[in-house]
Each structure stands twice: as C-alpha cells, then as structure tokens.
Amino acid sequence: MQKKLIKVNPSDNVAVALVNLVAGDAVEFEGETINILSDTKAKHKISLEKFNVGDRIIMYGVLVGKANCIIKKGDVLTISNVKHESEKVYKKTGDIGWSAPNVDKWKDRTFLGYEREDGQVGTANVWLFFPLVFCENRNIETLKEIFEKELLTQKVSSHQLLLRSLVNSNNANDEEIEKLTSTNVFENIDVKFITHPGGCGGIRQDSESLAKLLAGYVNNPNVAGATVLSLGCQNLQIEIFKDALNAINPTSKKPVLIFEQQQMGTVDDMLSAIVKDSFEAIKKANNISRNPAPLSKLNIGLECGGSDGFSGISANPTLGYTSDLIVALKGTAILAEFPELCGVEQELMNRCKTEEDAIKFLKLMEAFEKSVVDAGSGFDMNPSPGNIKDGLITDAMKSAGAAKKGGSSPVESVLDYGEYISKPGLNLLCTPGNDVESTTAMVGSGANIVLFTTGLGTPTGNPITPVIKVSSNTEMATKMSDIIDVDTGAIIRGEKSIEEMAEVMLEYIIEVASGSIKTKAMLLDQNDFIPWRRGVSL
Template identity: 75%
Template sequence: MQKKLIKVHPEDNVAVALVNILAGDLISFEDQSIVAVTNVKAKHKISLVDLDEGDDIFMYGVLVGKASSPIKRGAVLTIENVKHQSAEVSQKTATLGWNPPNVEQWKDRTFMGYHREDGQVGTANVWLFFPLVFCENRNIETLKEVFEKELLTQPKNNYRNLLRSLVQNGGDTETVEVDEPERVFKNVDVKFITHPGGCGGIRQDSESLARLLAGYVHNPNVVGATVLSLGCQNLQIEVFENALKAISPNNKKPILMYEQQKMGTVDDMLNSIIKSSFEAIKEANTLERKPAPLSKLKLGLECGGSDGFSGISANPTLGYTSDMLVALGGTAILSEFPELCGVEQELVNRCETEESANKFLDLMKAFEKSVVDAGSGFDMNPSPGNIKDGLITDAMKSAGAAKKGGTSPVVDVLDYGEYVTKPGLNLLCTPGNDVESTTAMVGAGANIVLFTTGLGTPTGNPIAPIVKVSSNSELARKMSDIIDIDTGGIITGEKTIEEMAEETLNTIIEIASGKVPSKANLLNQNDFIPWKRGVSL
C-alpha cells in the first residue's frame, strides 16, 4: 500500500502529501495518527504540529517559511497561511565532510565522444553560426534556411499538410508520419544562434555577451564557428576575440569572421560565408567518436516547471547522479542562484575554500539587492504553476531545487560568463529563468544538461543535449514526447533514489555517445537567451 505522507528530514514539522487527502481522513504516520482537518492535494504540504502565527516552518531540515496565521495539525499549508522566510547567513561556519558513493562498477565505463585538442571531450560535434549583434540576425536566419534545406533532405511538414487540408477541404485530417530526413554529413551538426544583444545597451552587457559566446565556442561540443559582425556595434570583433582568448589562450578551433560593413553587399558576404563554411563543415565531418572516460562529462543541473514532488524524486536523483560523476572525476554545475535562497549555509559550508564561500555570498547578496532595488524580491520567485503544485515559498522551492547538487564539496564558485576549470561541483551565478540558466551553464562548459520538471517544459539548447527528468509518472505519460527519464517510481516506493540515479547515469552515457537522441533534440529545441544582468527571476 502506498504511503500517504513523506517527511523529508527528521527535523521537519511538515510533510508532503503523496496522494490526495480528504478532510477527516485518518492517516497513520510515524507510529502516530493524524486527522486531516482540510483537504490536501498530492504534492502539497500538511502540518505535523499545531503552529501559531509567527512560528517557523521547517522542510528539508531548513527554514522555509513562517506561519502568517495559526495552522492546525493536519491542515494544508497555503500562500494564505504561510509567508517566505529563510535563515540569515554571513560566513562559513563549518567544513562539511563527504562520503562519496561507491562507483567501483562505473570506473571503467566510457562514452563515445569527440576529442578536442585542449583535452575536452564533446558529446556532440557542432558547427555553430552566430552574430555578435542583433543587426545580423536576419543574415543568420538566411544562412539557417540555406544550410538546413541543403544539408538535410527536408520531409514534408506535417502541420503544413494539416493546415493545407483545412484550407482546401474545410475538413480535418490526421498528420502523416514521415521518415527521418537523410543527413548529408553524418558526423557534424549545424546549429544557429540569434539574440537581441551586442549594441544599444550598456557596454557591460556586450562584454558579458562576448564571454558567453566565447564559452559556446570553447565548449567541447563545438568544433568551429562562423561569426557575423556588422562593424559599428558595441560588441566589436576584438571584444569577442579577447573574451575567447581569456578562456582559451591557445584556441585551435577554426573560427570564420565576417564584418558586413567591410564586405559590401549582402550577396557578396553570404556567398563568401556559404563557400568557406561549407568547406569547414565538410572537414569537421571527418571527425569520429572515440571512447572517453566518464570524468570528461560536464553535467549541467537544471530544474523548470517544478512541482511539489521535484524535491523528493527528480532533484535528489540528479543530486546522487552528480555525486557519482564527481566521485568518478567528472564535473557538475549547479546554477539558479534565486533558487538557492535559504540553503546558503549548507552550500557555504561545503565550499572547499574561504575564497569560494565569500564569493558565493557576495554574488548572492548583490543579486538579491538588484532584485530588491527593482521593487521585487527572491520571495517572488515561485511561479503560478509552482504554487498550484505545492511550492508556496521561495525558500521551500529552493530547498528542493538545491537537492540537484547532491552532497559533494563545492570546488569553485563562478560568476555569469566564467568557464569551469575544476572537476567537481561548481556553483554558477545565473537567474532561475530556465533558458537563461541552461544557456549560461552550456556557456560555462556543460556538454550535457539534466533538466528536472514536474509540470513539463520543452526547453532545449543549440549545442548540448538537454535530458528531461520527470518528477512524477503522470507527467511522463502525458508528455512522453519531452520526457527522457521518469523518477515517479520513487514517489510510489517502487524505486530508490540510488536506483534511479544509476538508470540516469546509464541514460546519460547513451545520449552522450550519440546512440540515443534526447527528446529535446528530436523536437529541435534550440533555445538561447543571454542574461542581460538586469533583474531576471
């Protein structure tokens, strides 16, 4: 019989409903009986004690809120009776030890990747087109249309066929399944980025964008790039080249640069770009996958469209997977600083150095100040969907989101636009916005990203596989076209977190080796949103 409640930490005074509970239901829990005094939907929190107004609420062993009105034992927690509250953190107070998981069976496992001259290994082999300024977006779109049509044998568009039938016949029709298009080049993908930046804003935004784009070129999944510049913008070619040199002083990747104001007509420039880029792509296609140790994986850790189960199934699965990879010498990246609010003390105490601990606190404080100065706050982070599914305070959401980072030591703390240099768990300053965060992690070197969701989100990335992990089986069934891994068995008690982490690592190896495409890749999701470093929650 499935349990009705779960308490995440022994010190918690609330529990999570695993099933729908009706007012009056008698629940056996921890050798006690609790009478539900309100209806409690699955994923929402139920009080295990009587709480007076002002009493602290604990979940995951940390402060996640304060009662804004009395809450009876057995009552549901809502935005009406709970307000955001998190613990104050000022410094590192201890150094937490770590017991790494046993990874003996994984030590000789490999994935099939693309080896780069600098020692990095890609899970993909991408030739990347991008502009330094939004003025060149139209030319990038033209090149995208040309290269995608000619390098792939394009199938008929099912949706276009449906619309044509509706227009011509006034009736409905079923979409027709079509074969996968035949690829001209088997070993290289061609991807395109557009963005609204590079000029018109403050210079710091352009410099930040330059570091991000340089990170994409340096990412091991990229074999080379075609870069378009107008000529007069803030993000000059020299600014980009300096940013690339800062993270890759001995760059050996081919980079084709074009400046429109020096080349004359659009036709002249595009003809030149197409000829040179085609030759470079043809050369990139000669590279083949070779075995690489799992230590060459750089794993981004993301959550989006979270629900009340994310913090007890999908996110802990990622955390244990992260710990396994770190124990094998690999790299993990935990971002979304607004969603680390309330768990700062644990993360600070996990930092290997005082310098990293202080940098983390400084970045958190500066970020939160910018949000407050704009008239908002981290407490505004939960979305309507989060709240509807049980995440009613930012600290509650953060405590569950932080589980993606496992328990390993924090080896480094990076500001937005910085590139990972140390194996182990890295903290990266980004917003909680899903695409801005995944965009930044890939720019920091992630060659694959695990993305948990409880409500469903189709986010992908132009150069790195995004692997979707569902917190519950209902979502996995309902949106099977976007979900790669289902951790719902943890909720039903059919599987343990450790078992799901092992399944997840096996899936990562398959996708990193190119044997199985991620669902985001199948849907051709290529999302890219730079953070302008203003307020973005």
C-alpha cells in the same frame, strides 16, 4: 498500501501529501494519527504540529517559512497562512564531510565522444552560426534556411501534411512524404544557428557579458567551430569577442570564421563568402568521429523548471546522487539558479573547499538579491503560479528542493556568469532561475550534457548540448511523453530508491553522450538560447 504522507528530513515539522487527501481523513503517520482538516491535493504540505504566529516551518531540515496566523495540526499550508523566511548567512562556519559513493562499477566505463585538441570531449559535434549583434539576426536566419535546405534532413511534419490535405481536399500519402525527404549530406556534424537581441543598445557591461557567453559556446567541447557575423559599429566589437575567447582558452585552435558586413559591402557579397568558407570548414569538421572517452570527461549541468511539490523528493535528489556519482568519477557538475539557492546558503558555503569561494558565493548572492530588491521585487517572488499551485508556496521551500540537484559533494569552485569551468567536481554558477537563461549559461560555461527536472512539463532544449528531461511524477511523464526522457515517479511510489534511479540516470547519460539516444528536445528541434542581461531576471 501506498503511503499517504512523507517527511523529507527527520527534523521537518511538515509532511508532503503523496495522494489527494480529504478533510476528515485520518492518516497514520510515524506512529500517530494525523486528522486532515482541509482538502489537500497531492504534493502540498500538511502541518505536523500546531503553529502559532511567527513559528518556524522546517522542511528539508531548513527554515522555509514562518506562520503568519495560527495553523492547526493536520491543516494544509498555503500562501495565505505561510510567508517566506530563510536563514541569514554571514560566513563559512565549518566544513561538511563527504563520503563519495562507490563507483567501482563505473570506473572503466566510457562514452563515445568527440575529442578536442584541448583535452575536452564533446557529446555532440556542432558547427555553430551566431551574430555578435542583433542587427545580423536576419542574415543568420537567411543562412539557416540556406544550410538546412541543402545539408540537413528535410521532412514534412504531420501538421504540415494535415494543412496540405485540407487545402487540397485530399490526403497526403507516403510517396509525397518521400519526395519531401532528403538525407543528411554529412554524417558527423550538425549545423546550428543562434540569434539574440543583444550586442548593442544596452550598457557596455551587457555586451562584455554576452562576449564571454558566446566565447564559452565556441569553447564548449560540443562545438567543432563557428561562423560569426558582425555589423561593425556595435558595442560588442570583434576584438572584445576575441579577447573573451582568448581569456577562456588562449591556445585554442578551433576554426572561427568572422565576417563583418560594413567591411564587405552588399549582403549578397557577404553571404556568398560565408556560404563558401563555412561549407569548406564544415566538410573538415565532418572528419571528426566519435571515440571512447572516460566518464571523467562528462560536464553535467543541473537544471529544474516547471517544478512541482514532488520535484524535491524524486527528480532533484536523483540528479543530486547522479551528480555525486559523476564527481566521484572525476567528472564535473554545475549547479546554477542562484535565486533558487536562497535559504541553503549556509550549507553551500560550508561545502565550499576554500574560504575564498565561500565569500565569493555569498557576495554574488547578496548582490543578486540587492538588484532584485532595488527593482521593487525580491527572491520571495520567485515561485511561479504553477509552482504555487503544485505546493511550492515559498521561495525557501522551492530553493531547498532545487538545491537537492547538487548532491552532497564539496564545492570545488564558484563561478560568476560567463566564467568557464576549470576544475572538475561540483561548481556553483551564478545565473537567474529562468529556465532558458540558466541552461544557456551552463552550456556557455562548458556543460556537454544538461539534466533538467520538471514536475509540470517544459520543452526547453539547447542548440549545442543535449538536454535530458527528467520528470518528478509518472502522471506528467505519461501525459507529456513527447518531452520527457526519464521518469522518476517510481521513487514516489516506493518502487525504486534514489540511488537506484540515479544509476538508471547515469546509464541514460552514457547513451545520450555516445549519440545512441537522441533526447526528446533534440527530436523536437528545441534550440533555446537566451543570454542574461545583467539586470533583474528571476
């Protein structure tokens, strides 16, 4: 018989409904009968005791809210009877011990990656085109059309064929499809293109921040080299970009081709030079092939988006244990989305290996929250309508579940936005909770694989780094099978443990990192890139 309720932590005073419950149901749970007082959808929370006004609501073992009216035992928690509340944090109070998982079965495993001269290893081999300023976006789009037509497989989509058949009142056949299909010119290199709205017109700090992000993309192990376009008069000058790249990796020998329109004359002259020089560089980059590399060369980004009430029970803990496995293998994990760490600051500060990093983490959190409050909002406004509809009714509740992606290993380093990873182990990276802004930032800090959990479904991908989409429940994985790579719904059904699911996850990572499997986001050509303008972005 399937369980109807689950309590995440022994100290919790609420339970999560695993199935839809109806008012009047009597549910046996932990040796007592819980009389359900309201219709409750799966993923929502049921009170395990009576709450008076101001009483603390505990989930995941931490404070996630307070009752703003009397809540009877067996009633459902809603945004009407609960308000956001989290523990206040002031300093590191101790160290949290860690027992690393046994990784003997993985210690000699390898993945097939692209070795770089600086010792990093890519899970992809990409030549990247991007502008320093939005004024060059049109030229990037022109180059994208030119290179994709000549270098990349062009295959007409089923939707294009549908429209063609409607226009011509006939049906497209296999012969027509074959005529519209060409093979890749190069086997070992992908060509990707980034555009953005930044580089000028904002505050200078935004341009400097963008320079660090773009430099991080060039330095990412998945990138073989880059073609960079500049107008010439923008805030983000070429020298600022070069300084940012030098600060990350002063000995880098990656080819970076830079073209400045105001120095080159007509668009035609510039594009001709770009096409010629870039093609020669891409040909050389195609000579790089995959070779076995230890799992310690994996840098995994940990992301969640479109979360539901099961995300913190199945998918996020799976990523957490996967992160612990990677860290135990001397690899790197990146936990970001600072608005979604609200309420678990004390635990993360105590997990920081140094007092300096604990203080840095707290200051970054406080500064971020202050900027949000100054704009008339707050971290408590973080849960989206979709989150709330699926049971995540306070930011602290959402955050406590989101933080599970970071496992239990010590925090080796705390990074501000735009800083590049330099230490293996778990790193905290200051980013917004916005799916694409956060994913964009983790890749800019060196992630060569991103694990992305979702309970509601999101198609997010990245131009240079494979994004593995992990569902919290089987219903959504089945309904949106075109965007989901790994389904952790078996945990909810009691068919697999978190540890067993994490081992499945690690095997899948190895296959993706080796190029044996293309993620759904890659198959959909989902190449999302949004820099964070250091204003308010949740």
